[in-house]
Amino acid sequence: MTxxxxxxxxxxxxxRHVVLIGHGMVGQRFLEALxxxxxxxxxxxxxxAEEPRPAYDRVHLTSWFSGTSAxxxxxxxPGFAAEHGIDLRLGDPAxxxxxxxxxxxxxxxxxxxxxxxxxxxxxxxxxPPVPGTDAAGCHVYRTLDDVAAIRADAAGARVxxxxxxxxLGLEAAGALRAMGLATHVVEFAPRLMAxxxxxxxxxxxxxxxxDLGVRVHTGVGTQAVLAGDSGRxxxxxxxxxxxxxxxxxxxxxxxRPRDQLxxxxxxxxxxxxxxxxxxxxxxxxxxxHAIGECALTSDGRVHGLVAPGYAMAETAARAVAGGEPAPxxxxxxxxxxxxxxxxxASFGDAHGxxxxxxxxxxxxxxxxxxxxxxxxxxxxxxxxxxVGDTGSYGVxxxxxxxxxxxxxxxxxxxxxxxxxxxxxxxxxxxxxxxxSCHNVTKGRIRAAVADEGCTSVPEVKKxxxxxxxxxxxxxxxxxxxxxxxxxxxxxxxxxxCEHFAHTRAELYDIVRVKGVATxxxxxxxxxxxxxxxxxxxxxASILASLAGGxxxxxxxxxxxxxxxxxxxxxxxxxxxxVVPRVPGGEITPEGLITIGGxxxxxxxxxxxxxxxxxxxxxAAVDQLPAIxxxxxxxxxxxxxxxxxxxRTVKSCVGQAWCRYGVQDSSALAIELELRYRGLRSPHKLxxxxxxxxxxxxxxxxxxxxxxxxxxxxxxxxxxxxxxxxRHADLLAQDLDHDTLVRIIDRFLMFYIRTADRLERTxxxxxxxxxxxxxxxxxxxxxxxxxxADLEELMARHVEAYEDEWAATLADPDRLRRFTSFVNAPGxxxxxxxxxxxxxxxxxxRTGEHGxxxxxxxxxxxxxxxxxxx
Amino acid sequence: MTLTTTSAGPRAALxxxxxxxxxxxxxxxxxxxxxxxxxxxxxxxxxxxxVFRDRSGTVYAVANRDPFSGAHVMSRGLLGSRGPVPTLAxxxxxxxxxxxDGRCLDEDAAPDGSPAVLRVWPARRTTAR
Ligand code: SRM
Ligand SMILES: Cc1cc2nc3c(=O)[nH]c(=O)nc-3n(C[C@H](O)[C@H](O)[C@H](O)COP(=O)(O)OP(=O)(O)OC[C@H]3O[C@@H](n4cnc5c(N)ncnc54)[C@H](O)[C@@H]3O)c2cc1C
Ligand code: SF4
Ligand code: FES
Numbered sequence: 001m002t003x004x005x006x007x008x009x010x011x012x013x014x015x016r017h018v019v020l021i022g023h024g025m026v027g028q029r030f031l032e033a034l035x036x037x038x039x040x041x042x043x044x045x046x047x048x049a050e051e052p053r054p055a056y057d058r059v060h061l062t063s064w065f066s067g068t069s070a071x072x073x074x075x076x077x078p079g080f081a082a083e084h085g086i087d088l089r090l091g092d093p094a095x096x097x098x099x100x101x102x103x104x105x106x107x108x109x110x111x112x113x114x115x116x117x118x119x120x121x122x123x124x125x126x127x128p129p130v131p132g133t134d135a136a137g138c139h140v141y142r143t144l145d146d147v148a149a150i151r152a153d154a155a156g157a158r159v160x161x162x163x164x165x166x167x168l169g170l171e172a173a174g175a176l177r178a179m180g181l182a183t184h185v186v187e188f189a190p191r192l193m194a195x196x197x198x199x200x201x202x203x204x205x206x207x208x209x210x211d212l213g214v215r216v217h218t219g220v221g222t223q224a225v226l227a228g229d230s231g232r233x234x235x236x237x238x239x240x241x242x243x244x245x246x247x248x249x250x251x252x253x254x255x256r257p258r259d260q261l262x263x264x265x266x267x268x269x270x271x272x273x274x275x276x277x278x279x280x281x282x283x284x285x286x287x288x289h290a291i292g293e294c295a296l297t298s299d300g301r302v303h304g305l306v307a308p309g310y311a312m313a314e315t316a317a318r319a320v321a322g323g324e325p326a327p328x329x330x331x332x333x334x335x336x337x338x339x340x341x342x343x344x345a346s347f348g349d350a351h352g353x354x355x356x357x358x359x360x361x362x363x364x365x366x367x368x369x370x371x372x373x374x375x376x377x378x379x380x381x382x383x384x385x386x387v388g389d390t391g392s393y394g395v396x397x398x399x400x401x402x403x404x405x406x407x408x409x410x411x412x413x414x415x416x417x418x419x420x421x422x423x424x425x426x427x428x429x430x431x432x433x434x435x436s437c438h439n440v441t442k443g444r445i446r447a448a449v450a451d452e453g454c455t456s457v458p459e460v461k462k463x464x465x466x467x468x469x470x471x472x473x474x475x476x477x478x479x480x481x482x483x484x485x486x487x488x489x490x491x492x493x494x495x496x497c498e499h500f501a502h503t504r505a506e507l508y509d510i511v512r513v514k515g516v517a518t519x520x521x522x523x524x525x526x527x528x529x530x531x532x533x534x535x536x537x538x539x540a541s542i543l544a545s546l547a548g549g550x551x552x553x554x555x556x557x558x559x560x561x562x563x564x565x566x567x568x569x570x571x572x573x574x575x576x577x578v579v580p581r582v583p584g585g586e587i588t589p590e591g592l593i594t595i596g597g598x599x600x601x602x603x604x605x606x607x608x609x610x611x612x613x614x615x616x617x618x619a620a621v622d623q624l625p626a627i628x629x630x631x632x633x634x635x636x637x638x639x640x641x642x643x644x645x646x647r648t649v650k651s652c653v654g655q656a657w658c659r660y661g662v663q664d665s666s667a668l669a670i671e672l673e674l675r676y677r678g679l680r681s682p683h684k685l686x687x688x689x690x691x692x693x694x695x696x697x698x699x700x701x702x703x704x705x706x707x708x709x710x711x712x713x714x715x716x717x718x719x720x721x722x723x724x725x726r727h728a729d730l731l732a733q734d735l736d737h738d739t740l741v742r743i744i745d746r747f748l749m750f751y752i753r754t755a756d757r758l759e760r761t762x763x764x765x766x767x768x769x770x771x772x773x774x775x776x777x778x779x780x781x782x783x784x785x786x787x788a789d790l791e792e793l794m795a796r797h798v799e800a801y802e803d804e805w806a807a808t809l810a811d812p813d814r815l816r817r818f819t820s821f822v823n824a825p826g827x828x829x830x831x832x833x834x835x836x837x838x839x840x841x842x843x844x845r846t847g848e849h850g851x852x853x854x855x856x857x858x859x860x861x862x863x864x865x866x867x868x869x
Numbered sequence: 870m871t872l873t874t875t876s877a878g879p880r881a882a883l884x885x886x887x888x889x890x891x892x893x894x895x896x897x898x899x900x901x902x903x904x905x906x907x908x909x910x911x912x913x914x915x916x917x918x919x920v921f922r923d924r925s926g927t928v929y930a931v932a933n934r935d936p937f938s939g940a941h942v943m944s945r946g947l948l949g950s951r952g953p954v955p956t957l958a959x960x961x962x963x964x965x966x967x968x969x970d971g972r973c974l975d976e977d978a979a980p981d982g983s984p985a986v987l988r989v990w991p992a993r994r995t996t997a998r
Contacts, residue, residue, distance in 0.1 A: 498951065520924065530924065532949030533958035533965070536906075558906030562945040562960030565907070570960055574940035821917075822898040822909040829910075831917065831934070831941040846939060 015044045018320060019104055019114040021094045021261065023047050026292030026309035027120035028055035028075045033314050035084045039321035045086045046114075048106055050093035051143060054081075059306055059469065064147050065175045073144070097265040099285055116287055116320050119262060119275060120313075123255035123293040123304065128163065132225030137233035138249045141172045153248055154179045161185075161236055161246035163222050164253035165192040167335055170342075172250045173214050184215045184244060186236065188253075191218055196335055196346035200363055201385040204370045208342040208388065217244070225249060257294045257302050274302040279327040281316040289316045299330035306469060307332060307436045314439075332436045334397045336390060336472045343390040345472075348383025348400035349374050357382055362414035371414040379405040381413075394476035398432035398442065434476055437469025442480055449484040457481050496757060497534040500527040504682060504757045508542050512753075517543065518555050537561045538757045541644055544680035545752050545797070557817075563642035566818065567804055568624055571617060573843035575832050576624060578604070578616045579641035580631050581677060584651040584669035584689075585612030594634040602627055605840045611648040611686070613639060618841050620828045625818050628805045637803035640678060644758075646685045649673035650698065654691030654708070661691030663708030668737075669697070672706075675741070676748065678801045682755040682764075685748070700728045703761040704744055709733075713740045717747060718772070720762035729765070729772045732780055742791065746779040749790035828852060886920055888913065888930040889991040900994055903928070908957075910944035918990055919944035921968070923955060929968045930990035935959045936979035943987065957987075 018034070020027055027047065034040050049055075054076035064073065081088040089106070096105045097117065104112045125140035127133050137157065139150050154160070160176035162169045165187030176183045185192070191202030192209065206216050221239035228234035235245045257274040267283050268276040274296025281289045281297075291312040296302050303309060308331030315328040334347030352359055356377035363370045369388040373396070376382050381400045386393055396413065399406070406413075407427065428434070430443035444464055454460045457478050461467045467474045495501050500523075502510070507522070516522050519539050523531055531539075540559035563569050568576035580595065595614050599606045602623055604616040619627055631637075640646060649672045652658065654665030669689040679685065688697035689706040699705025705716040705728050712734040719728030732743055755764040765772060777783040779790075808814045819825040833850030834841040844850025884900040890913060897911040897920055908921035910933050917933035921944075933941045938961040945960045948968070955968040964985070965974045971987035979985045 499949075529952075530906075530948065530950035530955065532951070532956065533947045533963055536947055536949065555905075558904050559947075561947070562942070565945065570942065570945070572938060572940065572961075574942045816902075817904075817909075820910060821912045822902045822920075823911045827912065829917075829941055 015042060016115040017044045017046065017113060018116045018118065019112050020045070020047045020118045020120060021104065022120035022122060022258075022292070022294070023049035023051070023055045023076075023088065023090075024120060024122045024292065025055060025058055025075060025306055026122070026313050027118075029310045030118060030120060030291060030313035030317055031080075031084070031086060033317035034321055035086075037317060037321040037323045039323065040084075043321065045084070046112055047081075047086060047088045048092060048094045048104065048112070049088065049090050051145075052091040053144065054088065054090065056144060058142070061141075061144070061147060062171045062175050064144065065151065065178060070144055094261060097261055097288075099265050099267075099288070102287065114287070117289070118316060118320065119283075119288065119290040119294055120292045121258040121261065121294045124258055125251060126254045126256050127251045128222055128253055130222055130224050132227055132233070133251070135225050135227040135233040136231050137247055138225060138251065141168060141250050141252050142255075147175075150175070150248070150250065151179065154181060157181060157248040159184070159246045160248040160250065161244055162250045162252055163236075164251065165189070165216065165218065166195060166252065166254070167193060169250075169252035170209065172252050173209075174212075176248070176250070177212065177214055181248065182215075183213070184217060184246065185209070186220060186222055186238065186244065187216070187218045188221045188239075189218065192216065193344065193346075196350055197344065197385045197387065198351060198372060200361065201344070201346075201370050201372065201387045204363075204365070204368060204387045205342060205344055208368060212342065255293065255304060257296070259294055262288075262290065262294075270296040270302070272302075279315075279329050280319045280325065281312050281328060282319060289319065291316045297328060297330070301330070303331055303333075305331070305333060305335065307439065310437060310469075311439055332397075332401055332433070334401075334436060336393060343386070343388055345386045345390040345393040345397075346384070347393065347397040348381070350383045350385050352382070354382050360410040360414055373410050373414055375406070375410050381406055381410065394434075394473055395428065397436065398428050398434050398476070401436070402429050402432040404429055428476075428480070434480060435464075435466035435469065435473040437473075438465040440464045440466035445477065445480045446484045449481060450488065454481070455485065496538060497532055499523060499529045499531050499535050502526065504538055504542070505754045507539065508546070508753055511539075511542050512546055519543075519559050520555060531559075533561070534757070537564070537644075540564070541680045541682070546793075553814075566621060566624060567628075567638060567642060567808060568619065569642045571843065573832050574829060575617070575843065576619045576621065577641070578619055578624070578627055578631075579609070579613060579639035580636035581639040581673070582613040582648075583673040583677075584649055584666050586651070586666055586670060587613075591634070591636070594631070594636070598627060598630050603841060605842060612650045613648060615641070618834060618843075620832060621818055621820050622826065622828055625809060625815055629809055632803070632806050632809060638678075638805045640804075644681055644683055646673070646676040646679050646681075646687070648686060649676075650686075650688035650702075652689075652691050652696035654689075658691055658696075660694060661708070662710050663691055663713065665689040665691035665697065665706075665708055668706065668713070672741075672744070675798055676744075678804070679748065679752075679797055681748070681752050683758050683760045685761070701725065702728060704728075704747060706740065712736050715740060715743060715747075717775070718762045718765035720760050722760075724762070726762040726766075731772070731776055743779055745794040746787050746790040747775070749793050750775065750779055750786075753790075884994050884996050886922070886928050887993050887995055888918060888920065889993075890914070894993070894995075897930075900928075906948045908944040908946070908948070910941070913990075917941045917944075919946075919957075920992060921948055921957065923948050926994070927955075928992045928994055929955070929957075930992040931957065931966070931968065931971050931987040932989075934987075935961050935964070936973070936983060936985050936987070937962050937964050937976075 056073040057075055092106045092108045094104050095107050102114050125142050140146055160181035161184045162173045163186050165185045173183050173185045192205050210216055222236050223239055224237040225233050226235045233249050235243045237243055259269045259273055259275045262275040263269050270276055275283055275290035275294055277283055277290050277295050279298040281291050283290055292309040293304055311331055312328050315326050318326050336345040352374045354376055357374050360373045371386050373384040374382040380403050383400050428442045432442050434442050448454045448460045448463045452463055454463050460481050467477045536559040540556055568578055571577055599616045604618050607615050609615045649669040651666045651669030655661035655663055686702045687704050688699040688702045690697040690699045691708050699707050700716050701719045701721045705719055707714045714733050715731045716728035717731045720726040751761055820829045821827055830852055833844045833852050835844045835848055835850045885896050886898050886900055887894040887896050902909055903922035905922055905924045908919050911918050911920055918930050919933040921929045933943045935942050942960055946958050949956045957966045957968050966987055967974055971989040973985035976985050
């Protein structure tokens with residue numbers, strides 16, 4: 001037994017001292033549960049943590065590779081420990097427990113007395129006991145430090161091998177693959193994810209994983225890791241006699257409970273590890289608890305998932321602080337594979353181990369879908385395996401957990417949507433656990449809406465924690481919340497905002513059918529209140545795409561976002577940017593000189609944009625008319641960079657110059673840009689035309705993109721860069737010029753008519769029923785008989801188009817708004833200041849001493865306010 | 870420079886918007902300078918004030934500085950309502966403020982920790998000039 005080597009931290013009279021060893025996922029959850037209990041006020045809490053950082057989301061560890069930062073993964077909000085008076089000691093692991101003196105010693109030699117001790121030490125990765133595993137290039141996969149080491153090492157490696165084809169191994173393989181390594185998975189069992197999926201599912205899973213470029217070796221063990229001369233791993237010797245060349249190895253062959261401390265202080269541990277606890281998570285010593293992956297629970301198992309760990313945390317917290325007991329007797333083992341790009345999920349009794357269980361299987365090797373449900377003798381769903389399409393996981397898992405006989409024939413549940421007879425959605429009972437990470441039932445979620453006033457998924461998440469773990473329940477969560485809201489007569493989901501109980505598409509139809517021309521009339525007849533910054537710009541956009549007219553006229557002027565209001569883009573310091581249209585990106589030397597001259601004269605910052613044109617930044621509101629006067633005089637017009645409207649049609653040089661070009665892509669791009677300029681839409685529209693399949697204009701990343709073929713044009717739709725990139729889909733092939741333009745006309749108008757607010761064509765295409773096929777039927781085959789209508793609308797747009805800036809300059813009334821101060825026209829905003837950098841200006845940052853630029857503030861149609869009184 | 874009168878009719882031009890700085894009322898602009906539902910910035914003794922007129926004709930005045938971005942842009946925001954509350958949305962990051970007391974309805978504090986509240990000036994329309 002260890003003897004105190006440092007003065008004992010005093011046991012405060014009257015305040016019981018709780019010491020927690022391990023600040024992982026379960027440890028943190030224990031703290032949260034503990035401090036929420038009334039009894040916690042009388043406790044002093046100390047946490048001894050081995051890792052150098054507070055608890056983080058280990059479940060989403062792999063997302064670190066795709067850019068999620070360590071901070072974003074944290075589970076412990078910055079002020080958490082301080083707020084609750086918790087003494088959190090990072091980077092100082094416990095090294096010994098003395099149960100006789102009730103003390104814990106740490107690596108730094110500090111000694112802590114305890115009244116109650118909680119062990120939440122988790123697991124360590126199991127590394128098979130074969131020679132060579134200490135060679136450079138060998139890794140495990142458990143902590144942020146581990147993944148950081150893997151990434152650093154992967155930079156110099158070419159071939160990665162993952163030992164272990166379970167859930168975690170496949171995640172690790174996905175990460176190696178994503179870092180560009182040729183990747184192998186070596187699994188001793190005859191199939192991947194043997195614990196979770198059955199043979200049928202395993203076969204399909206293997207195919208899918210191999211389709212992603214990961215080589216799978218099943219039924220072989222690792223016999224040794226072979227190092228090269230440098231001491232770095234060069235290969236693995238396999239049990240089938242073969243050698244697998246690899247210069248980076250990740251062991252992911254299971255985990256073992258970290259029960260060493262408990263063993264050494266004489267606590268009982270299981271034969272295969274795990275600290276033995278009862279259903280209150282107490283060890284044989286009533287002052288010591290164990291929770292999470294280090295515990296062997298009363299159901300005789302060590303649980304390697306976070307949901308049971310969280311349940312134990314809750315149980316132990318109550319046992320420690322004296323809440324109502326919540327015995328832990330076992331837990332759900334459902335899992336869903338994240339990240340690799342293969343959909344696999346298993347839940348409940350996936351292997352049909354229950355007496356009398358029967359399988360219902362649907363397997364379609366060609367489309368790569370496998371679904372198996374295990375049904376009990378009484379007709380209750382017990383569990384299942386889903387591969388290739390896990391869409392129903394969120395509903396099936398709670399259904400299985402509820403253990404009630406099914407209302408729906410199981411056969412129907414495994415069939416693909418199209419084949420299953422249509423009977424409404426499957427109803428979950430109230431006691432079904434929707435979120436197993438946080439053990440939240442459907443009833444609890446409904447209560448959050450009904451009794452606690454939550455009106456949205458984010459609110460319900462905050463209030464119940466549902467959906468804040470692995471995230472796999474969020475879809476069902478949404479359905480339950482919406483269902484509950486609907487049953488109380490609130491329809492939140494499809495409302496534009498509090499002022500209109502309509503979607504954008506519905507408002508579009510109202511405006512079109514009733515010929516509404518003003519916001520006032522629309523809100524009076526179909527809405528409530530004064531409107532807001534959501535509905536006003538939407539209505540402005542609908543009015544603009546249907547009625548035409550200048551967007552700054554009459555009441556419309558009051559609806560536009562500030563960008564549309566000033567026909568320019570607001571920048572961070574309140575100045576504006578100016579983007580003249582450069583159709584197809586083609587510009588004459590004179591045009592370039594004009595833009596350069598204007599930017600120089602007004603002291604603006606210039607930059608070539610990602611849209612093949614030139615942006616001038618730093619203009620004051622007062623300067624916009626003068627700048628545009630010069631641009632318009634030189635033949636430029638608005639580029640609509642400020643509007644939800646057509647932005648650019650990018651082009652490549654095409655046949656005219658390029659030796660590969662097969663059509664005149666620049667000419668078509670210019671034509672399309674001129675045709676659709678000024679077209680207001682639910683979100684911005686981008687386009688491009690490439691002169692051949694080499695695709696230099698990146699047409700497949702655009703809302704509508706055109707690629708030349710030797711016999712015409714291919715039209716792609718629904719492409720997107722930005723936050724959620726999407727490759728465009730081929731809508732129609734080998735079109736002649738006129739057909740192409742006609743189909744684009746229809747496509748755009750159909751999108752404008754049916755899309756939601758701020759919905760790019762990509763999300764719209766993914767959302768609307770029937771997807772691409774439906775859109776093709778409507779705009780190519782005229783299945784709804786509306787094409788003539790759509791074309792007519794576009795013809796009206798083309799005819800009514802006028803340059804907004806030229807029209808603004810021609811109208812003194814519209815020009816009046818371009819002043820910084822109504823009572824001091826001509827005085828620029830003194831708060832807008834700049835500094836110089838790389839020969840140009842940029843906005844001064846806070847703390848920087850910037851200067852307002854000394855430059856001409858020439859306002860076209862200058863006037864001075866004349867008081868009439 | 871040319872001198873012009875505002876293009877609206879003479880009666881409307883007679884109505885003026887005034888705000889009170891704690892000592893006295895100041896004329897800041899003509900009612901017709903404000904588009905219903907929108908605002909304009911005015912300079913009042915070196916301070917920037919955003920004045921607005923809603924669809925019913927009520928006028929409001931709040932600080933022009935958006936506490937979230939530090940830019941003086943509130944006058945370029947949109948008026949609206951949240952339930953019974955008349956609101957103003959900042960054009961920068963779209964935070965919504967109560968026009969009556971200047972309090973932000975979305976967040977309590979700005980990124981620099983200061984309270985997210987716009988100073989409010991009493992505002993009125995008057996023809997008695
Ligand atoms: C200037 C420019 C960056 C540059 O220096 O090159 C730019 C600047 C802005 N982009 Fe962009 N984007 C610019 C090209 C792009 C591109 C590239 C392209 O168009 O080929 C993309 C990805 C392609 C795409 O959209 O699919 C792009 C994706 C975005 C997104 C994300 C859209 C999405 O669907 O995820 C936003 C945010 C939004 O629109 O909601 C955005 C929003 C913005 C805004 C408007 C943000 C804002 O509200 O202040 C920026 C202001 C522009 C200004 O003040 O003039 N910008 N932006 C580019 C102007 C192109 C032009 O000539 O019009
Ligand atoms: C890549 C990956 C993906 C996963 N995916 C899923 C998933 O999809 N779903 C799921 O349910 N689960 C998943 N898991 C498992 C899940 O992360 C664990 O079940 C969970 O973290 C267990 O929590 P814990 O607190 O018991 O252990 P841990 O989170 O491991 O925390 C234990 C902590 O105790 C510390 N510690 C150990 N000994 C000492 C000591 N002597 N002194 C001080 N501190 C000590 C450790 O350093 C560690 O920080 C995944 C795990 C990994 C690694
Ligand atoms: S896409 Fe590329 S290769 Fe093809 S014509 Fe254009 S520039 Fe040439
Ligand atoms: S099931 Fe994991 S977050 Fe809900």
